[in-house]
Amino acid sequence: MERQDDTVVSLRGVRAELGSRPVLRGIDLAVRRGEVVALLGANGSGKSTAVRSAIGQVPVTAGEVALFGTPLGRFRDWARVGYVPQRTTTEGGVPATVTEIVSAGRLARTRFGLFRGADRAAVREALERVGMADRAKDPVTALSGGQHQRVLIARALAVEPELLIMDEPMAGVDLASQEVLAHTLREEVGRGTAVLLVLHELGPLEPLIDRAVVLRDGCVLHDGPPPRASADIPPSSPLRSSRGYPQPGHDHVHPHDASGAAPIRTGPLS
Numbered sequence: 001m002e003r004q005d006d007t008v009v010s011l012r013g014v015r016a017e018l019g020s021r022p023v024l025r026g027i028d029l030a031v032r033r034g035e036v037v038a039l040l041g042a043n044g045s046g047k048s049t050a051v052r053s054a055i056g057q058v059p060v061t062a063g064e065v066a067l068f069g070t071p072l073g074r075f076r077d078w079a080r081v082g083y084v085p086q087r088t089t090t091e092g093g094v095p096a097t098v099t100e101i102v103s104a105g106r107l108a109r110t111r112f113g114l115f116r117g118a119d120r121a122a123v124r125e126a127l128e129r130v131g132m133a134d135r136a137k138d139p140v141t142a143l144s145g146g147q148h149q150r151v152l153i154a155r156a157l158a159v160e161p162e163l164l165i166m167d168e169p170m171a172g173v174d175l176a177s178q179e180v181l182a183h184t185l186r187e188e189v190g191r192g193t194a195v196l197l198v199l200h201e202l203g204p205l206e207p208l209i210d211r212a213v214v215l216r217d218g219c220v221l222h223d224g225p226p227p228r229a230s231a232d233i234p235p236s237s238p239l240r241s242s243r244g245y246p247q248p249g250h251d252h253v254h255p256h257d258a259s260g261a262a263p264i265r266t267g268p269l270s
């Protein structure tokens with residue numbers, strides 16, 4: 001495919017099926033260096049499948065995926081990519097410790113899996129950045145949902161990625177953890193890391209977001225400025241939920257609330 005030097009991830013005409021059901025029906029999506037792009041859409045619209053196809057976890061049946069200008073099939077430089085999967089509540093096998101999980105993220109930067117001082121320091125720093133250094137030796141099963149999510153983010157940060165892909169990082173996360181995550185992400189963006197974020201709603205990350213791509217039924221419905229709060233969106237707009245009305249609690253939230261503390265905004269795309 002055509003090489004675009006500032007594009008860190010691109011999907012072109014991507015189609016994917018899960019269990020013989022078409023889930024992505026020809027989507028185009030690109031994130032450029034330094035950009036923060038939110039992937040939005042209703043449940044089941046294909047957001048997770050899109051990011052999983054970007055890193056080769058879901059095979060595509062048509063179209064092209066490239067990372068840093070290299071077609072996915074030839075891409076090997078995984079130390080440039082940090083991935084935070086959608087958190088699942090089920091844990092199988094022997095519970096790993098927090099340090100083990102984060103160290104696994106650092107592996108791609110090591111030579112033959114050999115940890116040096118700099119690797120151990122990177123793991124420690126990643127844990128400090130998400131406020132989990134004091135839980136380093138604990139099994140992840142002893143953590144709350146929000147703490148677990150912080151550890152998954154530390155795992156992605158430990159590789160010192162140029163592209164961070166996160167699937168619903170705020171889902172099921174308490175307010176304190178949300179603030180830690182928003183702060184960490186702000187720092188990461190300040191370092192120049194490009195970010196592709198699956199979000200159910202813009203929420204506290206909204207100020208960081210440069211562009212939003214909205215999926216509906218496996219197609220791109222919108223690619224441009226992030227949608228405003230639902231109060232700003234006319235009822236006829238396709239950016240409203242597919243049911244055509246805002247979700248409970250959205251109407252009264254105003255994006256320019258002058259109350260001081262930034263409101264935790266809920267989005268129109270549930």
Ligand SMILES: Nc1ncnc2c1ncn2[C@@H]1O[C@H](COP(=O)(O)OP(=O)(O)OP(=O)(O)O)[C@@H](O)[C@H]1O
Pocket residue numbers: 018019021023041042043044045046047048049050200
């Ligand atoms: N393993 C699977 N086998 C068959 N269908 C699947 C599988 N995983 C997901 N799907 C279906 O693919 C569609 C898209 O799922 P996907 O998880 O990408 O959506 P999403 O937009 O991320 O949704 P959510 O907001 O609920 O996480 C859904 O209809 C889902 O039921």
